[in-house]
Amino acid sequence: MNGFVYDIPTKVYFGSGQLQHLGMELSRLGKRILLVYGGGSIKKNGLYDSVTWELKRMGLMFFELGGIAPNPRVESVREGAALCKKEKLDVILAVGGGSVIDAAKYIAAAACVDFDPWKFMSEQAPLKEALPVVTVLTIAATGSEMDSGGVITNLSTNEKLCRFAPPLQPQVSFLDPKNTYSVSRYQTACGTADIMSHIIEVYFNMTPDLQMLDGIMESLMKTVICYAPVVLADPENYEARANLMWAGSWAINGFIKGGKQQAWSCHPMEHELSALYDITHGLGLAILTPRWMEYTLDETTASKFVQFGVNVFSIHPGLPPMEIAMESIRRISEFFFHTLGLNRTLGEIGIDDSQVTLMAQKACRGDRILGFKTLYPQDVEKIYQMCI
Ligand code: NZQ
Numbered sequence: 001m002n003g004f005v006y007d008i009p010t011k012v013y014f015g016s017g018q019l020q021h022l023g024m025e026l027s028r029l030g031k032r033i034l035l036v037y038g039g040g041s042i043k044k045n046g047l048y049d050s051v052t053w054e055l056k057r058m059g060l061m062f063f064e065l066g067g068i069a070p071n072p073r074v075e076s077v078r079e080g081a082a083l084c085k086k087e088k089l090d091v092i093l094a095v096g097g098g099s100v101i102d103a104a105k106y107i108a109a110a111a112c113v114d115f116d117p118w119k120f121m122s123e124q125a126p127l128k129e130a131l132p133v134v135t136v137l138t139i140a141a142t143g144s145e146m147d148s149g150g151v152i153t154n155l156s157t158n159e160k161l162c163r164f165a166p167p168l169q170p171q172v173s174f175l176d177p178k179n180t181y182s183v184s185r186y187q188t189a190c191g192t193a194d195i196m197s198h199i200i201e202v203y204f205n206m207t208p209d210l211q212m213l214d215g216i217m218e219s220l221m222k223t224v225i226c227y228a229p230v231v232l233a234d235p236e237n238y239e240a241r242a243n244l245m246w247a248g249s250w251a252i253n254g255f256i257k258g259g260k261q262q263a264w265s266c267h268p269m270e271h272e273l274s275a276l277y278d279i280t281h282g283l284g285l286a287i288l289t290p291r292w293m294e295y296t297l298d299e300t301t302a303s304k305f306v307q308f309g310v311n312v313f314s315i316h317p318g319l320p321p322m323e324i325a326m327e328s329i330r331r332i333s334e335f336f337f338h339t340l341g342l343n344r345t346l347g348e349i350g351i352d353d354s355q356v357t358l359m360a361q362k363a364c365r366g367d368r369i370l371g372f373k374t375l376y377p378q379d380v381e382k383i384y385q386m387c388i
């Protein structure tokens, strides 16, 4: 087991009615705020009014940048950073999902440098400081509200790149499950698939590590499997939305990772899909994950699938290991495609195999993915083919 540093410096206000603390938290961090939001859902569900009322109540000056697209574009980051510099803004307030929060994080970093923000992603340009970021989360999915990562898309180069850096960690996040009541059935399903994937990417690891972390991951996965159908049937079920929301934050905030160094596998493959076809992140993950599992299952990895099948899906431990392993893949497929109702194949969403060679090379960054099983471009290409 490797040693690790535990440090998750985001203050979380969880639950209904916590927004009354927003103004106080913002005024602690600065005086001039950039309010960042998406395509309009917060105006429809009333959250925009609640947030701006709170800002006005505290006498805070704010500017707005709306219209952040899902799979946020580098152009929005440039626009936000320019506004911050021009108006001398000192705090970024993101009200939305992962796309809004990721854009806000990179606006916060870009406001502190003189070079083009795409260089953060494409050239790993130094990212040593950022304006403070505060978030009001509106969808349970990416965990961006409690991690230091961000994913930005550049349509002119067909690239979607991810980078984690400590200055991007939100200082404060407001998580009110009621703010997710209006999330559509489809986006709820995609967000749920994303949460499951974040846990699976860490859980599927053959290096012996802290047993308690495996137990926590199994509990998180069981929580998601239990509450997702409740939310789909009853979108305003507070307990179910709350469980999904908090599980989503803990799936990726660094805690379950412990000292594991292993790279993720399905995420780099998915990011190439959404870079090229602009599909929803969680949908791509749902299609890829069971095929990646089938591809990586063999005598050397079967024990992990057995642990997954027995502890998460309660498959009888007395069955032959390979039988348990294959049944566990069948159960997770059933969860993605039947319980969540997501598309089973890339073909169903209009994606053919014309770009798989290119996507496989890009997913491996010209090398390989050092994940649960090492994947070379030819392996990734086969996994894409299995998805079509
Ligand atoms: O834009 P609006 O109008 O707000 O609508 C959004 C959007 O259409 C809607 N939505 C969000 N909250 C809602 C709502 N609709 C009604 N009521 C609400 N309360 O949902 C749609 C999707 O929003 P988006 O922010 O794109 O979803 P998500 O949170 O899944 O974010 C996806 C992005 O995050 C990246 C993904 O790659 C993708 O670009 N990721 C970020 C990560 C991170 N920062 O750590 C890790 C993830 O693995 C992921 O890669």
Ligand code: ZN
Pocket (backbone or CB within 6 Å): 142, 194, 197, 198, 267, 281
């Ligand atoms: Zn994800």
